[in-house]
Amino acid sequence: MAKDQNAPTDHSAALRGKLQALSERISLSLSAAVLSSEIAFDELTVVFDAAKWIESLTFLRDSGFICFIDLTAVDWPAREKRFDVVAHLLDPKANLRIRAKCMTDEETPVESCVGVWPAANWFEREAYDMYGVLFSNHPDLRRMLTDYGFDGHPLRKDFPMSGYVEVRYDDAQKRVVYEPTRLTQEFRSFDFLSPWENASYELPGDEKATRS
Structure with missing residues (x-):
C-alpha cells in the first residue's frame, strides 16, 4: 500500500508535540503577555503584548532560547499598528x-532587547533604518545602511520606488550633492505575456501585434 506523502512523519509529529507543550507552558507562564500562538511549518509563532516584550523575551531566554538568530520588522500599512x-x-x-x-505603530517605541541579547544591537538599528521602528533604551539607535541625512525608510511599503532624492558628485562644487529625484522618462510598460519575438508558435498576447 502506497504511503501518503502528505501524512506527518514520526519526527514531525514528535516535534509538533514538543512545540505544543512549549506553547502551553508559555501561555501558562505569560498569560497576560500572550496575544496569540500558532504552530506552522514546524515552528512556533507567539505574538506578545509590546508592553511586556522584554519580560516575554527574558522568559524565553531563561527557558533555553539562548541563541538569538535575528530580528526584523514587517510593514502592514493598512493596519493601525x-x-x-x-x-x-x-x-x-x-x-x-x-x-x-509584537506590534507597534510609527510613533510608539518598542523596548530594546539588547540587554537580553547583545547581538540584537545591529538588528534593531537595521529595523529602525529600513522601517522606522523606534526602540527605547537602545545604546546607539542610528541609521546603519543609509546615509545620515536620508529621507524616509526604504522598506516601508509606501516608500516610492524612486526615493525622494538622488545623489551625485558635482564637479563644480567639488562635493556630493543631494537633489530632488528627477525621472527623465515615464516608467515603461512591459508586456510580460509575450517576452519572446519570432517564436515558432503563438504566445498569449501575440494577437496584439496583428491588431489594426
Whole structure:
C-alpha cells in the first residue's frame, strides 16, 4: 500500500508535540503577555503584548532560547499598528525554534532587547533604518545602511520606488550633492505575456501585434 506523502512523519509529529507543550507552558507562564500562538511549518509563532516584550523575551531566554538568530520588522500599512517586530530564537539543547512577535505603530517605541541579547544591537538599528521602528533604551539607535541625512525608510511599503532624492558628485562644487529625484522618462510598460519575438508558435498576447 502506497504511503501518503502528505501524512506527518514520526519526527514531525514528535516535534509538533514538543512545540505544543512549549506553547502551553508559555501561555501558562505569560498569560497576560500572550496575544496569540500558532504552530506552522514546524515552528512556533507567539505574538506578545509590546508592553511586556522584554519580560516575554527574558522568559524565553531563561527557558533555553539562548541563541538569538535575528530580528526584523514587517510593514502592514493598512493596519493601525502597522509594524510587526519579529525575533527568531533557537533553543540548541532542545533543538527548537520560536518566532516571537509584537506590534507597534510609527510613533510608539518598542523596548530594546539588547540587554537580553547583545547581538540584537545591529538588528534593531537595521529595523529602525529600513522601517522606522523606534526602540527605547537602545545604546546607539542610528541609521546603519543609509546615509545620515536620508529621507524616509526604504522598506516601508509606501516608500516610492524612486526615493525622494538622488545623489551625485558635482564637479563644480567639488562635493556630493543631494537633489530632488528627477525621472527623465515615464516608467515603461512591459508586456510580460509575450517576452519572446519570432517564436515558432503563438504566445498569449501575440494577437496584439496583428491588431489594426
